[in-house]
Amino acid sequence: MHIHKRTFGDWVLDIFVYGFMIVLGLITLLPVIYVFSKSVSSDWALVSGRVNLLPVGFQIDTLVNVVTSHAFSRAFVISVIVTSVGTLLSILVTAITAYPLSKRHLPGISFIMVMFIFTMLFNGGLIPNYLLIRELHLINSLWSLILPAMISVFNMLVIKSYYEGLPEALEESARIDGARSYTILFRIILPLSMPVLATIALFYAVGFWNDYFSPMLYINDPALKTLQLHLRDVVMENDTANAINKSADDLMNMSPESIRAATVVASTVPILLVYPFLQKYFIKGVLIGSVKG
């Protein structure tokens, strides 16, 4: 076997490469670690400015208090509802729509395809969308967060290109046996497409979970606030009084700073818990999308 002798240049390159990656990794982790430390440090340590990177005077009362607060738990439940219902409906409609669009030989399909793609390039903009939602009486309805987001053309294109890669013969034999399209789609195509459907479902789920823009536009009833919207109030408007499980004692003992840090941490944890899945499936999706999309 040919063994490459390491030259001086190789050493320099390696030191640079590893050094660069370590610095990059640290810069990425730093804000997360810091906020985590703040959320679990005791209040006197925060106030006296003693928390630098690691927790000082460890406590989890603030975190517990924030998570059990009415506003947080309610917003969390709302977000779970919107994300699960939204993802389920979106993946269903997207997977169904992609099927006829993968039959390019059928008359009219290419025109409909153009109609879909055109919406990626041009949109009505914020105000017409807002006025439409209001016309439909969806302001302060969770449907306003789900319905407009249900068809992502990009996601549909990814699924469509996956269908196109499936062997024709499977479908033809079913067709000869007299099966209708929906039978073929649900019995043959969808079960074979599970990997891509899982990926796209995660795309949708992360989209619904992280969306703060539509709730900010369409939801002003406090009882329907999503987690991102609640977080926005705490972070941007410094609305920390509602963010904890209120009792006079608690409010005295916790600085707005630590409540804010704890709310940020509590909202980040769910994403980090599912991150290993996300990473695996998302990368696949990005690559399918970039090759064919």
Place this chain on the structure above:
Amino acid sequence: MSELITPLNDKAERTRVSRKRESRRRLVWRNFDTYLLLVPGLLLLLLFKYVPMYGVVIAFQDYNIFDGISASEWVGLEQFRKLMHSSEFMQVFANTLLISIYKIVLLFPIPILIALLLNEIRFTAFKRTVQTIIYMPHFLSWVIISGLFMTILSPSDGFVNSVIQWFGGEPIKFFMDNSVFRSVVVFTAGWKEIGWNAIIFIAALASIEQEQYEAASIDGASRLRQMWHISLPGLLPTIILMLILRLGIVLDAGTEQILTMYNPTVYESGDVIGTYVYRTGLGKMDYSFSTAVGLFNSVVGFILVVSGNWFSKRVLKRGIW
């Protein structure tokens, strides 16, 4: 449809055309069930994408809620005249371009560098760990990221300002200072996406044939030279395509990001088209003017993307559609 109008003298020609039309109709009829599957998706598309496109007509009106689109007064290009003469809009337009160009110039090359360097790492566990860490911020929402950075950059007790003060500097109000706000926007955008954006380049590098490196290595080319003469040229088509795509959205300077970060003190440097549309439309209820700004944005964006794709197809023989 033209065959319906053109008189057909040749009988054979007429039968051929009518048979073709017949077979098309039969094809549609035989696959009627397939077409039916389009219904839910198409309805959603028409309602939530095309109806708002029709809604842009209010940019040519003096729209008010009570009269609606049908009864509001038509004012032609008045809103656009107002837009062109608004110094506020010009400021917003300049901010948008500046932030976008900073983002492209400073942030576009980094993922390419990351991919090239990761490609040099043979220690797989280390490589995996780095990738896992740097992809992570992509999955955090802008609100969370704002929360993270507002905490670490806080002027009173944030980590960064503690370090600055430790070195004897004055604390910086990162979110209140027009001279640094844009840098905060560009940096945090990079923090979120540079790792993730490297994926596409990493995949492109993986598809370069390994023999090329072996041959170069036998010829005595150093790894740096291999990077320069094999990896980089191998990435070039992907780089150009991604750059064209990126330039196509130059008018989106990061609306959702900035909406979670800015405040009236930094409007001067940080207010961009998207945030301006949001404030004038939903804040001041100036629906028509705001829609006009949005329409201007959409039209320019459309032209940029379409011409970018045309260019890419001509030069690279590879387009987005």
